[in-house]
Amino acid sequence: MASTTITNAPNPNRRALLATGFALAYVVVAVLALILVDRNSLWYPLYNVFAYSMYVLSPILIISLPIPNPIKFGGLAILLLIVTPMLGIYNNSYMEIAVQICIFAGLALGLNIVVGFAGLLDLGYVAFFAVGAYLWAVFTSTSETVFKLNGWLVPGEMFWVFLVIGVFIAAFVGILLGLPVLRLRGDYLAIVTLGFGEVIRILARNANDPINITNGAQGLIGIGKPPVPDLLHGITNEAIRIMSLRVDNPGFVAQQLLFYLIAVGLLVLIIVISRRLEDSPIGRAWTAIREDEVAAKAMGVPLVRMKLAAFATGASFGGAIGVLYAAKQAFVDPTSFVLLQSIIILAMVIVGGMGSIRGVILGAIAMTLLNLHVLTNLSLQLNALRNVNFIVPIIDFPIRNWPNQLEPAKYQPLIFGLVLVLMMIFRPEGLMPAERRKLELKAEREESAGLDEQAAPQPKGDA
Amino acid sequence: MGAILTVTNLVKSFGGIAAVRDVSVNVEEGSISSIIGPNGAGKTTLFNLLTGIYKPDSGSIMFNGQSLVGKRPDQVNKAGMSRTFQNIRLFPSMTVIENVMVGMHSRLKISLFDAIVRTKKFYEQEAHVVEKAHRLLKFVGIDEHANEISRNLPYGDQRRIEVARALASDPKLVLLDEPTAGMNPQESTEAMNLFRKIRDELGVTVVLIEHDMRVVMGISEYIAVLDYGQKISEGTPNDVRNDPRVIEAYLGRRTTSTEAAQ
Secondary structure: OOOOOOOOOOOHHHHHHHHHHHHHHHHHHHHHHHHOOOOOOOOHHHHHHHHHHHHHOHHHHHHOOOOOHHHHHHHHHHHHHHHHHHHHHHOHHHHHHHHHHHHHHHHHHHHHHHHHHOOOOOOOOHHHHHHHHHHHHHHHOOOOOHHHHOOOOOOHHHHHHHHHHHHHHHHHHHHHHHHHHOOOOHHHHHHHHHHHHHHHHHHHHHOOOOOOOOOHHHOEEOOOOOOOOHHHHHHHHHHHHHOOOOOOOHHHHHHHHHHHHHHHHHHHHHHHHHHHHHOOHHHHHHHHHHHOHHHHHHOOOOHHHHHHHHHHHHHHHHHHHHHHHHHHHOEEOHHHHOHHHHHHHHHHHHHHOOOOHHHHHHHHHHHHHHHHHHHHHHHHHHHHHHHOOOEEOOOOEEHHHOOHHHOHHHHHHHHHHHHHHHHHHHOOOOOOOOHHHHHHHHHHHHHHHHHOOOOOOOOOOOO | OOEEEEEEEEEEEEOOEEEEEEEEEEEEOOOEEEEEOOOOOOHHHHHHHHOOOOOOOEEEEEEOOEEOOOOOHHHHHHHOEEEOOOOOOOOOOOEHHHHHHHHOHHHOOOOHHHHHHOOHHHHHHHHHHHHHHHHHHHHHOOHHHOOOEHHHOOHHHHHHHHHHHHHOOOOOEEEEEOOOOOOOHHHHHHHHHHHHHHHHHHOOEEEEEOOOHHHHHHHOOEEEEEEOOEEEEEEOHHHHHOOHHHHHHHHOOOOHHHHHHO
8 A cells, every 4th residue: 555654644534534535636637527528629639638547546646545445446336437427428439448447457457467566577478368369259150261171160158168268278378388497597487488479379370271270370260149138238229328329230249248348347457466476475475476586485485386377377367367358359360479569568667667566557557548549549549630630829830731650649659668668767766666676676786886886976866 | 422414535726726626524412513724725615515505526415314425505504504605695685584584484384276266274374483483693793783684784793693593494413614703702702602502592503614712612523623624623622623734734843943043
């Protein structure tokens, strides 16, 4: 719990009340900002950047409140299970981003087990995601694969079964990768896992000949979806009626809502599992390995077994999320599993704060928002301005002359890189660091400072 | 009582340099023994060989009726031999009690399933782990710091945490690598009392690497002296103290010129 030290602290109850009031006001303002604006106005995209980002950060705000857990989680449940779906039905792009955030937060938490808890740098994490995604895809895709031709396809109802199978297959692949490479450390492990990630991707690209399993670079289309229960259709229609919206395709909205609920459910499960593992002999062993491998093994921690447990757990999260991702996208191809994807997930972990569950989720929110919401909307804004031939006042610059190559959405890698560099300079421990990680970084810094004893006192000794 | 640890003709070289040459040592169960010798004599290498961190080139290590050669460090720990390190190697960002809890790892029944589902077994075991860790911290006298971050404690206390952590796996034998290094005389006297308590109250056999001759001579029942990787002397403190080879190893040989001068 992030308790801030306050000089002459007032009554803690008053503080909690104030904070809760603020959080409530924040959420209300964010929601109103989202629904009261004219979606056809010229500056809507830019406005949207701020309004939805503000809203999406509210779960983190609520979880950080100094109030009793039942109230906190009650508030969170209302936010995630009522307010967000309503907003998502009101504007489908909000639902889409919410699902993507859950997907990436789940992946980032899986990688966090390996990198943040056990301290093993894995640059090929996306491979497990790919395993889960392809597992569901090959069994349901309408592409002309060997599965289709032999009639091995399964109906969408099997989604739930495959979610579980995905967990175990990915964990198994994690162990398979782990066995030969876990004797390596640090940079070497990173390189080998990077290679492994690429191997899986290239396998997916090339496994279309002589037997067509993955349909190669063309990808698999028409991937099955879990059927929407009638209840959810009813709820969706009711919500549409209450908000008096005009929706062309309520069935699609209900399907999106189902994916959202599955994604939230999976994420909650992943958070609970992460927390429980962290606070257990296994979590302690992981921390021990991360901090001093030699001491850990001399104290009876079986290194290989504990590292495999980390790899398998992280991989299993990736596998489950992969199954969901394939079903939601209805299309997978090898380009979804490139190295950059692994790096983006790693960036979420680092930006948020390695080893800190809350931080990693914040990192996933921030990076996904940046990628799918902020940059996209800035591009939209640019186009909108271009269409009305907007001229920037004072400097008299017509937006129309802004080169196409410099569209914000194309900056993505640059901006991600910049974010990482700035983080490493100003806040290497992440936005919401784990207490432990802060201490470790401090220790490392002191150690390296100790090497040149006479060095001037550090300008920035804070952490 | 018989020997709990029998090392026979142990050899270990690093790139042609023999760090441990043909060392044989017997440690009686329930004894306090010391291994001494000048810097670079191979004492810590011997500890690393015993605990599986290095693999010996040849020779045998029999501990409590089983061979330890080829065993991994965690297996050695499970077999009942635990250790501390010359340069304190605590898990720096963990609290004092968490350090001790890690030390119990080899005695725990751990499955991912129990940890995730939080079975009754899990809660019972965790309660036991916490209770036992406090007991050990009381034993070494730092229970009041249980929830502090270990790296924030003073040096002497960190040594005590290491001892508590080493005892957490219910070992039959602990190897203490220079446990009183850097302590003042009063602290090292307290440490000596602690080592005696480990043997007397817990029944754990203690083997020290030690430079402080006051400590060595004060508590050891058996001493082995290493020099250049070889055992040059062994026996009771008195035997060793008067052994000319030991004096030579520590102080150097009288030169012929001084002999001539006599």
